[in-house]
Amino acid sequence: MSKKMHLMQMLIHSASTHTLLSWADPKDGQLNGLQDFSYWQNLAQTLERGCFDGVFFADSPATHAVYKSSVKPSVEYGASWPNHDPMPLVAIMAAATKHLGIGVTLSTTGTTPYLATRRISTLNYLSRGRVGWNIVSGFSAAEHQANGLGALGHDERYDQADEFMEICYRLWDCVPDAAILQDPVTGKFADPEQINVVDFQGKFLNCKAVGPTLPSPYGRPLLFQAGSSGRGLQFAMQHAEVIFAIQSHVAGMKKSMLQLSAASAAAAAQGKGNGNECKVLFGLQPIVRSTELEARQRAEELAERIPLDAILARLSGVFGVDLSQLDPDRPLAEMETQASRGLMAATVTGADGKAVTLRQAASTWALSVAIPQVIGTPEQVADEMERTWRETGCYGFNLSPTTNPDSVEDFVDQVVPILQARGVFRTEYEGDSFRDNLMA
Numbered sequence: 001m002s003k004k005m006h007l008m009q010m011l012i013h014s015a016s017t018h019t020l021l022s023w024a025d026p027k028d029g030q031l032n033g034l035q036d037f038s039y040w041q042n043l044a045q046t047l048e049r050g051c052f053d054g055v056f057f058a059d060s061p062a063t064h065a066v067y068k069s070s071v072k073p074s075v076e077y078g079a080s081w082p083n084h085d086p087m088p089l090v091a092i093m094a095a096a097t098k099h100l101g102i103g104v105t106l107s108t109t110g111t112t113p114y115l116a117t118r119r120i121s122t123l124n125y126l127s128r129g130r131v132g133w134n135i136v137s138g139f140s141a142a143e144h145q146a147n148g149l150g151a152l153g154h155d156e157r158y159d160q161a162d163e164f165m166e167i168c169y170r171l172w173d174c175v176p177d178a179a180i181l182q183d184p185v186t187g188k189f190a191d192p193e194q195i196n197v198v199d200f201q202g203k204f205l206n207c208k209a210v211g212p213t214l215p216s217p218y219g220r221p222l223l224f225q226a227g228s229s230g231r232g233l234q235f236a237m238q239h240a241e242v243i244f245a246i247q248s249h250v251a252g253m254k255k256s257m258l259q260l261s262a263a264s265a266a267a268a269a270q271g272k273g274n275g276n277e278c279k280v281l282f283g284l285q286p287i288v289r290s291t292e293l294e295a296r297q298r299a300e301e302l303a304e305r306i307p308l309d310a311i312l313a314r315l316s317g318v319f320g321v322d323l324s325q326l327d328p329d330r331p332l333a334e335m336e337t338q339a340s341r342g343l344m345a346a347t348v349t350g351a352d353g354k355a356v357t358l359r360q361a362a363s364t365w366a367l368s369v370a371i372p373q374v375i376g377t378p379e380q381v382a383d384e385m386e387r388t389w390r391e392t393g394c395y396g397f398n399l400s401p402t403t404n405p406d407s408v409e410d411f412v413d414q415v416v417p418i419l420q421a422r423g424v425f426r427t428e429y430e431g432d433s434f435r436d437n438l439m440a
């Protein structure tokens, strides 16, 4: 367990984050925010006021088309569409804050290692070390089709991602600090003799280049990962400094912590670990009101307007299985998939250890993609968060909003002060960079 709880805020640059049809709620401002830099900058400033470690931009770069073999249900309800790019928001949110870290998802099947390094490192340089990268291997068939790629198997994607990261490390490390001269007298900008030009030829990827950015005094961007299948965990242990995870109940979180420790020990024994201890942020979705009844009514109000088709359109994309073919009232089992094995495993078993039906799974995915909700008064929410943090030994939480920005403001104004008063959450930032704060 960490000394203090760490908190990040999940966001998606779309009409909603995880709560489907949140854009249709009268309280929500995100639809207008899609046309407004200041919406995102205000959100960033609210989070910084609440001393959050950072934002985490999840990203699905293309629209799921697995359910009923069509994009129609996704588009009809705004379920995984529109797919606006989070990168510009990283820049403007960093520009409006001083301490807040900003983690952003970029898929290793959606770009090249050179372009990824260039984009993320440029932002990390500009923000003085406040940018992190959630490395995903791109589970979505829609993303592969959008980029004109053929099918890549689940484990093969991770093998390719290992090569991708090897190239990124070389690009990050190829210009040592000492090579930078920037001497106005001689006119020499850098010493080429000290630069190791990358020349990588792998099974999947090639790269011949000088690292595109100046070496940052804050080092490499902070690396996150969220794959939780066997192969995904192996990848995480090799590359991630902090792991994002979703478990739909506390029993699952405890089990996941044990699996992660075992994977960490196995990686260390094979000399493949990155030497970091396992720092896990579990997803949680707070719904805060002045009474528990009002908070529960709010959750119901949000759920009522969500059609089953909207939920199954997203869930089918994540599972890589057309769920329209299944009886919604029969228990689910893990199915063979090339998409997200980790999210499927976290969804199909209830807290009692029994298989859930598709309809039950859909109800946990509607608002929060199976992320457990903490519903109640600010005191109750703080209690449950503290208990979960202590019981599971996790590093902290990655919070999923319902409607925005009000659910984030409610949390920052009403729950954060309680956590701070209890001494379990920071009252001021430890340092300047994302790593300084998240690793403290």
Ligand SMILES: Cc1cc2nc3c(=O)[nH]c(=O)nc-3n(C[C@H](O)[C@H](O)[C@H](O)COP(=O)(O)O)c2cc1C
Binding pocket: 057, 058, 059, 060, 105, 107, 135, 136, 137, 138, 139, 140, 225, 226, 227, 228, 229, 230, 231, 232, 233, 244, 245, 246, 283, 339, 340, 341, 342, 343
């Ligand atoms: C908290 C969390 C956030 C994730 N965010 C993204 C994301 O933004 N984009 C994405 O393509 N995959 C995302 N994923 C999926 C995983 O990164 C991973 O690609 C997927 O689970 C398949 O790997 P696995 O079979 O090893 O779990 C996320 C998973 C979790 C648990």
